Each structure stands twice: as C-alpha cells, then as structure tokens.
Amino acid sequence: MSKTWDAIIIGGGAAGLFCAGVAGQLGKKVLVVDHAAVLGEKIRISGGGRCNFTNLHSGPANFLSLNPHFVKSALARYPAAEFIKLIQSYRIAYHEKHQGQLFCDDSAKQVVEMLISECARGNVAIRHPVVIESIAQEGNQWLINTNAGVEKSKSVVMATGGLPVPAIGASAYSLDIAKQFGLNVIEPRPALVPLSFTAETFSGLNELAGLSVPIGIDSGSKGSRYGACHFNEDVLITHKGLSGPAILQASSYWVEGEPIRIDWLANLDQSGAVRCDEIFNDDELRLKLTETILASLMPQRLAKAFAEQCSLNGRKWVEASKKDRQTLKELLTNWSVKPAGTLGWKKAEVMLGGVSTKDLDSQTMMSRKHQGLHFIGECVDVTGHLGGHNFQWAWASGFACAQAI
Incomplete structure (x- = not known):
C-alpha cells in the first residue's frame, strides 16, 4: 500500500x-x-x-x-x-x-x-x-x-x-x-494571440508584412465579458493579419464579430514629433505629396498604403480637399477593422x-x-x-x- x-x-x-x-x-x-x-x-x-x-x-x-x-x-x-x-x-x-x-x-x-x-x-x-x-x-x-x-x-x-x-x-x-x-x-x-483578417477586410498584407509600428489600440466594450481596454504598444503586420504586443493584449478583450480600433499616430505626442493636428493644417506642407508627409510619421510602405486607401497617393497636399483630409485623419487616428478570428491555440500564449x-x-x-x-x-x-x-x-x-x- x-x-x-x-x-x-x-x-x-x-x-x-x-x-x-x-x-x-x-x-x-x-x-x-x-x-x-x-x-x-x-x-x-x-x-x-x-x-x-x-x-x-x-x-x-x-x-x-x-x-x-x-x-x-x-x-x-x-x-x-x-x-x-x-x-x-x-x-x-x-x-x-x-x-x-x-x-x-x-x-x-x-x-x-x-x-x-x-x-x-x-x-x-x-x-x-x-x-x-x-x-x-x-x-x-x-x-x-x-x-x-x-x-x-x-x-x-x-x-x-x-x-x-x-x-x-x-x-x-x-x-x-x-x-x-x-x-x-x-x-x-485563446488569449494573447494574433488576430487574422480576410483579404477583403485588410488588403495589402503581403506588401506590409514585417512592419512593426507603435500604436494605440482599443478592444472590447463595457458590456462584454471582460470589459474594454486601451493599450499603447507595438503592432506587427504579418501575412496572416496583425500580431505584436498591442494585438496580443487586445485579443484578450476582443469579442468575435466586433471591430478593434487603432490609432496609428498615438505615439506622436510621446515621441515629441509634430502633432497630428498641426500637420493636417500646415500650409508649408501644401506642395508636398501626401505619402511624403505621412512618411514623416510612419514607415514609408504604410504611408503609401494609407494614401492609396484615400485616393491621395501621388497627389500634393494642396490638392486634398478638407473632406479628403478629414477622411485620412479619421483613418489614421480611429481605424476600425473587424478581425476574422484568432490564430488559435497553437499561437496563443495563455x-x-x-x-x-x-x-x-x-x-x-x-x-x-x-x-x-x-x-x-x-x-x-x-x-x-x-x-x-x-x-x-x-x-x-x-x-x-x-x-x-
């Protein structure tokens, strides 16, 4: 015994x-x-x-x-x-x-x-x-x-x-x-896990894969299981979707079918760079190309992708109407996108x-x-x-x- x-x-x-x-x-x-x-x-x-x-x-x-x-x-x-x-x-x-x-x-x-x-x-x-x-x-x-x-x-x-x-x-x-x-x-x-996206929801993943950018991210809602969250961390763009610390954090709060919201310019004030509002109202930039202006805020490939999404690629800033600028600003500071799902237990940390x-x-x-x-x-x-x-x-x-x- x-x-x-x-x-x-x-x-x-x-x-x-x-x-x-x-x-x-x-x-x-x-x-x-x-x-x-x-x-x-x-x-x-x-x-x-x-x-x-x-x-x-x-x-x-x-x-x-x-x-x-x-x-x-x-x-x-x-x-x-x-x-x-x-x-x-x-x-x-x-x-x-x-x-x-x-x-x-x-x-x-x-x-x-x-x-x-x-x-x-x-x-x-x-x-x-x-x-x-x-x-x-x-x-x-x-x-x-x-x-x-x-x-x-x-x-x-x-x-x-x-x-x-x-x-x-x-x-x-x-x-x-x-x-x-x-x-x-x-x-x-799964939690602390990368999020996947359909090609229709997030086009151009292959061209942007490998980029890591500091962002602000919001996920979840007050009425969901664990509430809402906000994190300032890095996002990593991959061939399958989004990963990196910001996404892993947000994934724990994300509710299937709901969007996540990303501020691609959240680091500006922290790093001492020019404020977003000042850039969007700076007449000295009027003759520069939109993608060139954006490239001073983020990686060049990402800047080009956002300019293209607003049909501003190759266009000078002076050619962008007030509505164009507002649309671009909203895209950069409050980008809402619905993940297709997570990458599952194999990629989850917890x-x-x-x-x-x-x-x-x-x-x-x-x-x-x-x-x-x-x-x-x-x-x-x-x-x-x-x-x-x-x-x-x-x-x-x-x-x-x-x-x-």
Whole structure:
C-alpha cells in the first residue's frame, strides 16, 4: 500500500512545481505527477527562451476574470518582489526589458532548474511521465489512480495549465476534473494571440508584412465579458493579419464579430514629433505629396498604403480637399477593422476562462464544494496581461495553495 501524502499536485509546470516546493519546505509530504517526459516545457519556451518570469508592476488591474477581485488576496500575499528575491537567491541574472517585464539574462532553463531545486529542498517526490487514470474522493481522502499504481492524499492540487501550445502536451484535464466534481467552468478561448483578417477586410498584407509600428489600440466594450481596454504598444503586420504586443493584449478583450480600433499616430505626442493636428493644417506642407508627409510619421510602405486607401497617393497636399483630409485623419487616428478570428491555440500564449472563481476560495484556491480539492495557475478563470503577469499568478496562486495545505 502506498503511503498517504499531504498533497498530490497534478502538473509539473510553473504553478505546480512552485506550490510543491513551498509546501514541501513547510514540512508537508508532497508528490508531483506529470504526464510529460520533460518538466517545465512552457517555462522553457516562454519569453523567447528567456522567461518573462514576473512584472515589477503586477497587480489586480493586470488580470482578467469574471470576478476581478479574486486575485487580490493571493497577489498581496505573494507579490512580484518575493519571487524576485528567490531569483536573486539563486544568483540568476535578469533584466527589465519593457514596462516592468523581467527576463533572465541567460536562459529560461534556469527558472525550471530553480523550481526543481526548491522541490528538492522540500523533499518533494516528482514522478514523470505518469498518466492519471482517475481521481476520486473517498471520505476525507483523495485516491489518484495512475498507470504506476494508486496514491492516497489529504489534498489534490490541479495545476495542469490551459489549452495553449498543444504541441508540448497542453490539455483541458484540470477543467475536466472541475466538471467531474461539479464546479462551473467558464468557456475557455485563446488569449494573447494574433488576430487574422480576410483579404477583403485588410488588403495589402503581403506588401506590409514585417512592419512593426507603435500604436494605440482599443478592444472590447463595457458590456462584454471582460470589459474594454486601451493599450499603447507595438503592432506587427504579418501575412496572416496583425500580431505584436498591442494585438496580443487586445485579443484578450476582443469579442468575435466586433471591430478593434487603432490609432496609428498615438505615439506622436510621446515621441515629441509634430502633432497630428498641426500637420493636417500646415500650409508649408501644401506642395508636398501626401505619402511624403505621412512618411514623416510612419514607415514609408504604410504611408503609401494609407494614401492609396484615400485616393491621395501621388497627389500634393494642396490638392486634398478638407473632406479628403478629414477622411485620412479619421483613418489614421480611429481605424476600425473587424478581425476574422484568432490564430488559435497553437499561437496563443495563455487561456481565457477556466474554473469559475465563484467555486473557489480566493485565500486557499480550494473548491467550495470539496474539501482538499485545489486549482491553481492558468486553469483558473484568471488571465494576466502580456508581460510576466501570468507567471506571477502561477507563483501567487501556488503560494496561497501551499500555505493552505
């Protein structure tokens, strides 16, 4: 007969390994099981292989959830500063890249190795690859039936992540277990994902592919699931549509069938360039070609495309009527376009939706319906903005769960 564990954690990713290390070092007998041959693959490939492991400014405002207050307790008890201390204790060199985003100088593998070392410090048992065949509750114990035998535990922690990047073994297993035990699941969909467009909606993609431009973007609406958003970030034009930080951020709020709105000149005031209004009323520019004027504000290829869209390409500014100028200004500062869809789970960085926070205790991550059944990390209906916030949720939710265990 197997010994009884204090906790069995299903999933050896960011949230699972971190939770296991904390609980183990608090003196608990912890077992981690994972179906993968290699642990922490999503950590390893994140941030271009350098892992954007947290964000200096991570707080409740950086997360989407049907209950936006749910994250407050966990984030307050384990803020970014605490994880940074852990990184520093392992002498992992890191740098701030953009808006508080922290990356390893060397390799994301250092974070994986650190988490495994933390588990070793807590005498955590890790078994993989192991296939979970069933999970059942028997009295005040949990029975985990695996292809390597049956394990018993006082608590079970579901930390199998979400559906993005199926190539590395992503699955809906945590959501299936939640449904099995009567918890509600908010329908999942891809988030932090590029958006696609039809040729009719956004012509000239091939000619513009590869351009990266700072923009302002609005997506969603007050009445939609997660409300509306505005971000000032870079957009990347691709052969399939739009990507880059601005689009990834906006995709989490985007509602199918609705447009996104882009201000292509949003960076002007920030960079100290000539204000848009001044350009559109500057008589000294009257003899210059429209595309030449626009090229002082944006890449030449994009300037030409916008001039052509308004039938102003090759025409001097003085030849543009007041109506032409107003149409062009509206196009540049309030460009509304409907995406055809997202590029799906293969290209998504995280998952929207998941186990309903109404069915979980925000201080312990435990089901309100079943003693000892916890859900942490990405499988919960908590999704962070781009820039290290989703990893911070993994650490914070894992810490809260470990404390409860």
